[in-house]
Amino acid sequence: MKTILVLNGPNLNLLGTREPQVYGSQNLADVQALCDGACDANGFDLDFRQSNHEGELVDWIHEAGRLHADGTLAGVILNAGAYTHTSVALHDAIKGTGVTLIELHISNVFAREAFRHHSYISPVAKAVMCGFGVNGYALAIAALAAMQTKGA
Numbered sequence: 001m002k003t004i005l006v007l008n009g010p011n012l013n014l015l016g017t018r019e020p021q022v023y024g025s026q027n028l029a030d031v032q033a034l035c036d037g038a039c040d041a042n043g044f045d046l047d048f049r050q051s052n053h054e055g056e057l058v059d060w061i062h063e064a065g066r067l068h069a070d071g072t073l074a075g076v077i078l079n080a081g082a083y084t085h086t087s088v089a090l091h092d093a094i095k096g097t098g099v100t101l102i103e104l105h106i107s108n109v110f111a112r113e114a115f116r117h118h119s120y121i122s123p124v125a126k127a128v129m130c131g132f133g134v135n136g137y138a139l140a141i142a143a144l145a146a147m148q149t150k151g152a
């Protein structure tokens with residue numbers, strides 16, 4: 001059974017504590033449980049992590065690249081939080097490993113402030129999802145399952 005690595009960036013540990021109109025009322029543990037159910041339903045193991053530190057996220061992308069090359073990792077779902085809009089380091093890490101990665105945002109970033117419209121992740125991501133709320137995580141897991149089946 002292959003693993004899906006779900007990575008969450010800065011401040012996502014605060015999910016459910018404020019801005020429910022933007023991010024909903026579920027917390028990160030709820031999101032992990034949602035991902036667990038979606039991985040069970042699609043025949044994946046789940047590895048779910050969160051960090052407020054850019055370098056730690058870079059290290060985890062490198063680790064994912066090794067596991068992807070070994071054939072034990074189906075792909076990465078990355079909600080890089082605000083690092084989406086700032087991090088050349090994450091861009092380079094994803095590009096350098098060649099890992100299959102879905103960029104995910106809970107909110108529709110294009111309906112928000114202009115500084116959220118640019119992403120350093122999108123050019124090196126396999127696909128980009130935003131605006132589906134936390135249910136986007138389950139949709140992204142189903143999308144990775146479909147990619148495995150169709151070899152996309």
Ligand code: CA2
Pocket residue numbers: 010011012014015016017018019023079080081082083084104105106107108109116
């Ligand atoms: O919509 C998303 O998932 C974002 O990646 C969330 C980031 C934001 O910087 C991106 O532009 C879009 C922010 C995550 C912080 O989330 C919090 C939620 C509730 C309370 C505090 C922080």
